[in-house]
Amino acid sequence: MRTLVVRLDSMGDVLLAGPAVRAMAATSDHVTMLCGPRGREAAELLPGVDEVLCWEAPWILADPPPVDPDDVELLRKRLETGLFDRAVILTSFHQSPLPTALVARLAGIGRIGAVSTDYPGSLLDHRVRVEEDIPEPERALAVATACGGRLPAGDDGRLAVRAAHRPPPVDPPYVVLHPGTSAPARAWPAQHFRDLGDQLGLLGLGVVVTGGPEEQPLTAYVAGETGTDLGGSLGLDELAGVLAQAEAVVVGNTGPAHLAAAVGTAVVSLYAPTISAERWAPYGVDRVLLGDQNAACRDTRARECPVPGHPCLTEVTPDDVLTALGTLGVRPSETVGRSR
Structure with missing residues (x-):
């Protein structure tokens, strides 16, 4: 099972997606994370991520680049060559997953899930509904669970990064x-x-x-x-x-x-x-x-x-x-x- 997890905005947003990533990794053979340039370093630190793809999304970023049809087509081809069985698109309450879902669908990804206020038509297989004011990690984990993910035994669902970070250049306390x-x-x-x-x-x-x-x-x-x-x-x-x-x-x-x-x-x-x-x-x-x-x-x-x-x-x-x-x-x- 090959899984694509998408979170296209900033470093903090990617870190908050960590529990959802681990839930998908526990039920996948390979997890690729698609993120924006500001989230790339964070994605590389998340447990469960095997590969990171980086792309600037004109429908997500606060200071977006123009929509470039050739660039969108390049993304579609990159996703198509990934041979993903499913995609989990993670967004904040004010963002729409549907443009990303369209690209993923055109790339041939068979099962796609996200939270969507707008009617998704055939773009989503799992249209997830969540309470309005819940923590972002729980919102993301709800999408992962709806798409077949589950946290492994002993995982408390908190945020985490890979343990091998470098020691500080200063002495505590x-x-x-x-x-x-x-x-x-x-x-x-x-x-x-x-x-x-x-x-x-x-x-x-x-x-x-x-x-x-x-x-x-x-x-x-x-x-x-x-x-x-x-x-x-x-x-x-x-x-x-x-x-x-x-x-x-x-x-x-x-x-x-x-x-x-x-x-x-x-x-x-x-x-x-x-x-x-x-x-x-x-x-x-x-x-x-x-x-x-x-x-x-x-x-x-x-x-x-x-x-x-x-x-x-x-x-x-x-x-x-x-x-x-x-x-x-x-x-x-x-x-x-x-x-x-």
């Missing part, structure tokens, strides 16, 4: 601060992050700041004189190693929050309610959610905050985060540190 986000409406102020790092240092805790290459000015500012700035220096596998050894991770609603959950590290989630925390908060891991979940921006999916002053997150103070870290068991250096 430390707390990871990840100040960057994909949308300004999800960002905690940089000054708050820097002040938090200073306070953690006074408690004798190491501070490691992470971020992508484009976030290096931000990570350098947050790290200040005493934190360790790893901005722009880590691949995803290396970042997994850094997060795995952290006492906790302080992060907004962005991909590394889900990577922290996948390596079992507690999360203080600075969560703007522009999208539902029920769906998107760190899954299956100890966490504290901070931010006004009933703010005026709730469920707007805004990328830029529509409320002057961005109060849902700016009103969360570094002291609030310190309290949350204490709730998660993070203490001054003479008492922190745990075996993993």
Whole structure:
């Protein structure tokens, strides 16, 4: 049985598909994951994935490329040569699986499943219906189950990545601060992050700041004189190693929050309610959610905050985060540190 699992958007979305991938792998001889460029590294870390195909989807990405008939035909041919018996198309509630399902059907894939609000006609063999506000991993797993997948015995359905990630370039104990986000409406102020790092240092805790290459000015500012700035220096596998050894991770609603959950590290989630925390908060891991979940921006999916002053997150103070870290068991250096 050859299975195609599709998740075409970002790194965090691909990580959230992990339980569904493992369910399909348990009932397949081979699993190929089709993802977008921003999700490729994450797909390569997922247990159960044998092969990764990468393609930019003009019907999924927030900043989409134009529709190129030749490019779509190339995808169809790639899927046709894969000789897949079934395809599981995983999407968020605001995305349609039907364009991808059409390409998969034209590629000769015999059984296709997805959640679809719109009438799918003959594009889907398994039109899955789920409750509105359930966590994304459970939504994806529902599709996998409908398509014949099942988690193997002993699999608790949490997020996971392959265990052989690289060790961190810093020594624990430390707390990871990840100040960057994909949308300004999800960002905690940089000054708050820097002040938090200073306070953690006074408690004798190491501070490691992470971020992508484009976030290096931000990570350098947050790290200040005493934190360790790893901005722009880590691949995803290396970042997994850094997060795995952290006492906790302080992060907004962005991909590394889900990577922290996948390596079992507690999360203080600075969560703007522009999208539902029920769906998107760190899954299956100890966490504290901070931010006004009933703010005026709730469920707007805004990328830029529509409320002057961005109060849902700016009103969360570094002291609030310190309290949350204490709730998660993070203490001054003479008492922190745990075996993993």
